[in-house]
Amino acid sequence: MNMLSLQHFPIYSIMVLFLGAFLIVIFGQNKVFRHTVALLATFASFFFMAMLFKPVMLEGQTIAYWLGNRVPAGGYAIGIALEVDALSLFFGLLVSCVVFVACIYSIQYMSHDDNVPQYYTLFLMLAGGVMGLVLSGDLFNMFIMVEILTFAAVALTAFRNTANGALEAAFKYLVVGCIGSTCILAGTIVLYAQVHTLNLAQMSALIPGNLSSATKLAFALLFIGFCTKAFLVPFHPLAADAHGAAPASISVLISGVLTKSGIYGLIRLSYFLFQSMALGTMQFWLVFLGSVSMFVCVTMALAQHDFKRLLAFHSISQIGYVLASVGLCTAFGISAGLYHAMNHTLFKGLLFLAAGAVLHETGTTDLGKLGGLSKKMPHTTVLFLVGAFSISGIPPFNGFASKWMIYQATYQRAVETGNIGFLLVTICALVTSTLTLASFVKVTQSVFFGQLPKEYENVKEVPFGMRLAMGILAAMCLVTGLLPNMVTRYLTEPAARAVFSVVDYINNMMGSGYAQSAMAAQPLNPDVSFASAGVWSPVSWLCLLMIALLAVTIVAIAGKYDRVSIKTPENRSGKYDLFYGGEETVYSQVGGDDLFWGFKHNWRHYFSFMHELHSGVVNDYALWAVVALALAIVYALIVL
């Protein structure tokens, strides 16, 4: 049992984060010490996860680790276990990578904030909580990790308590977050009473046997609990407030990482604990919830005035994509969904960092007041455009590859089952993708293009550290977009295969042969085929585009295309002013709300209804949460 065997790496990657948090609390005053500890901790956790990549992903090994070496005795798992199969490792890698990049960004981003040591402790606590949730093999341990990350996220939302609405947003998040956590706790308790164990593997062996009404209640509670963590439809407004007020590096964590933990919880719950995905009604529930939140949040995003609130609504709409495709219960669907989850973390992180850069330089993220920043902040504009193109699914970038796979998965599912509902999901997904493009064109025009207002004349580029972080994410967006088959073969397909291999998940944890003896019904394992009907090779498309672009530019240069006469703007003769119908050039920025009048006019009833619904009052959101819980319980009792 030497300390460096693979068994110990999961616990190392969690503990190193908590250790870092603890050290910063004590020695956090010294700036250099604080930054090195934070960077080291996040990098170490990423390093341990990367070390697990070969054994788990390629060789299909599943690592079980019992804290305190309390191995299950007599068929009962007493100790707390960490279980890392391909699915957990996929999420673990994703989380640790984004946390590391966010840490690089926040060193300079938070440099001129006050009481920064607390920021890093909470940052590392949040990271540790999510890593713990993703790697843990024990339901109660998952609950504890959920508690840690919720409270860390609430505290970080209110970190800049002078910012407008930060405290209120944190309070809202706290109230609904706690409702979710209590639901998870209640569900865990009821399950424990039924199957007398807390170990995920053992529970997934025992629960399908005795689906009494109590376990169905527990399922509903757990389901709503994880939905609040993923900010799905009934709980999405509080995400917008949380992102609006939180510092950008924290928004990266909340939208990139926290929502994924909710999705991870849902996958574990419906595919492992209850193995209920074989039921058509269960799939309908997940896919319906996904497509509703996909559509509602993108239309809400179009109506936003604030840059970060717009991004927040988009992150929930993308989570809707992931849920809709994971809920299809086909191997190709799950792999597409996980691929999109990874892409979403990357480009959403990039976009939030860009929003942070804009906030850092201009001090506001109000779309109506900004404009023309591309001349002052060229690098941030390019990086933002990479993020915007990826999220709206423009070919060379990664958003397109995963969305393209999602359309195929939903459409193939529709053809297999012959049920037209999935077809509506494909149509809704395609239309939502264009609406996403519309809202990002709106942001590009109102923030980066158009005319520079007077007060931002002396805005300059963001410090290098922030641009480095954005650069890393942008590069990853491009790379994962160009090599979809590489990514799917090494990352998402093993994870999808792991989702369906419940039996060896249990055997690995509880000792071989346990699953066969304990399990009543044989768990579902459909044909794990990843054949996709469409064909798309981005690398060859990109070099075709490059050849065409090269040819066009050569012809243009030959034709003295760049023989453009632009004198220096000092001699401001009228020739280089904008054409205003002959008038003097005055400041008139077209952006923010005066865009897409045609679309908003046609949907004005829908938008006014949505406006009333999202009242911003805590009681309404809490009411929605409770109503959603009630509906979930009723549905679970009927369905399961």
Added chain:
Amino acid sequence: MILEAVKYLAYVLIFPGFLFCFLTGLLLSGIDRKLVARMQKRVGPPILQPFYDFFKLCGKETIIPAAANRTVFLMAPLVGLAGLVVLQLFIPVFSFTAFSSVADVIVILYLLLIPALSIMIGGGATGSPYAGVGLSREMVTVLSCELPLVLVLLAVCKKVGAATGTGLCFSLTEIVRYQMANGSLLGKLSMIPAAVAFLMVIPGETGSHPFDAAEAETEICEGMLAEYSGAPLGVYKLSHSVKILSMTSLFVMLFLGGIGGGIQNLVLALGLAGGAAGALTILLDVIVLFLLCVILTAVAISFVHAVTARLKIEQIFKYYWTVVSALALVSLVLAWYGL
């Protein structure tokens, strides 16, 4: 290997690539302007007028406004044109497809976004308020054309997929091969509403007359192109014409593929040697495709241009999301239940 590379380079630069798009695109828009004039009892410009316009614009000075972002201002039109030409490579010419294994129908749906995005980013980069309004209208037009286009493509894929037994067929060459085997899709009952809907989408997607609120020269001084002059403007006008070609040839390939089969039988009937037969089929394919594109431009773009007045932006959106989408939905449901 070198021969292979040269062949592919020839594909990109000569046949379905630049030269072909340049000539046929400008010819199509010349014919379109002539037909519109003739429908208004005017003589109308010569067919080669777009060529003259393009070369004149190449000769003019390019003024970059001080408020504009210089590199984006210059590179946006080129990226738009390159994206459009690469899109044309994936659209088969009946039996011949330049690059069949690179993109399928959904990818083409997204590749159509690149030229629209390039004109929006280029227009936005100039910073002119006219461009801002034009950009907002262009995005709503793209938004409105998206839904019917999606429904039509899904219907066609389902129809061909069900017929060829794989349940779903996204690749365009497959669709054309199926049509060459057993008659073009326009003959099937369930595909007629889809074809009509696609015909209605063509003017919206290319931004020609009744749906050109984005480049309304009378209201917002040519919208996003207000600040463009000289060669970049020429490239934008060229990509507008090439878009007419790509939309009409997409229609031909989706609904009139059967004609390719007819050409093949004709060539077989002539009983030529292998090599010559191949060349002849390609030649005939290109000619027939061009003629069909001319007819479609006449019907879908010129006739509608001559008869209607420019719509307001919310009328465009309402028109596409109600009338045209309903048509496409009808054909999707028919195709769904195996008609």
Added chain:
Amino acid sequence: MDFPFVKEAISQLFSKPSCAMYPAVESIAAPRYRGRIAFDPTKCINCLMCERVCCGGAITHTVEKTEEGDKITRSFNLGCCTFCAHCMDFCNHGAIQLTQDYHMIATKEEDLIVSGTFIKKPPVKKAVPPKPAAPAAPAAPVGADAPGGPKETAAPAEAPKPRDDGKPVQDPAKCVYCTICARKCPAGALTVDRAAKTWTLDEDVCVGCGTCAAACPKNAIIM
């Protein structure tokens, strides 16, 4: 949702376009089209009427003293002309005609100037006979016959002979010195003094236009 022009569009597609193929097919303006001005210097008598009525101020003239008379060049600037044809109407001698020619394209300023010059011979000054003695005043010394009767006006002098150079002559009998003729004279050649009952004509300025004769209520002026 009606499309009003569908029928026309289709039918016009196959019918001949209604274009007057202008550069190829020459097109003549309407018969009484007011186009380019044609000026016939010979007819012009430099009565300046056209300059007075021209609202655009397009007509100017220059006078140049030469030995055989005034060399007058009248020029019409088509760039300032509104083609209202007032000058044509007011020219009693028909020197100005507006033709049907509408091709008035110019790259230089001068192309738009239509001008004509003519020599205006000075009035032939006959050897002016010595001023005949004042017409015999009625023999005042002859005793006033019938002094009580109405004062016999002078025997009606016979109507004065019109002068041969076309200038007005006053008939003192009829003239009541109402000064209308002086005010009407375009050239300001007449000065009439009501009190002193004097009527003097300035031959050099007078152009013999006849306005005074026309305006005189008592037809006391003979041309």
Added chain:
Amino acid sequence: MFKKLIEESTGKSPWLFHINAGSCNGCDIELVSVLTPRYDAERLGFKLAGSPRHADIVVVTGPITAQSLPRVLRSIEQVPEPRCIVTMGSCPQSGNVFRGSYSICGPLSKYVHVDVDVAGCTPKPEAVIDGLALATQILQEKRRAMK
């Protein structure tokens, strides 16, 4: 070869930009009537452009009122290089009947080199077509003169 092609096509596709500097609209409707089916200037390649950046020939009508003077000059200045200025009717040429008024800023030639003037108080459409054809030739020479 390419340069000759450009020069030839500069002559074949001149785009007009119409500036109304206080005109009584007589010349404006006459200019637009040139594009109607009866006279159809489009068969010679003429087309009304929406913004000065697209224009080759600038057609100015009206007696350049004081209010419109700065706007006219700024619009003309924003037209890219090989360009011609055509004044239509007598007003821009001399101020016509309005000459000498306090609100007229005099003939256009005081401020900008006018290439072609089409005289006539509302010149006939045929005269306008002649004027524009002459302007197109001047345009071609200017294009040939450019480097």
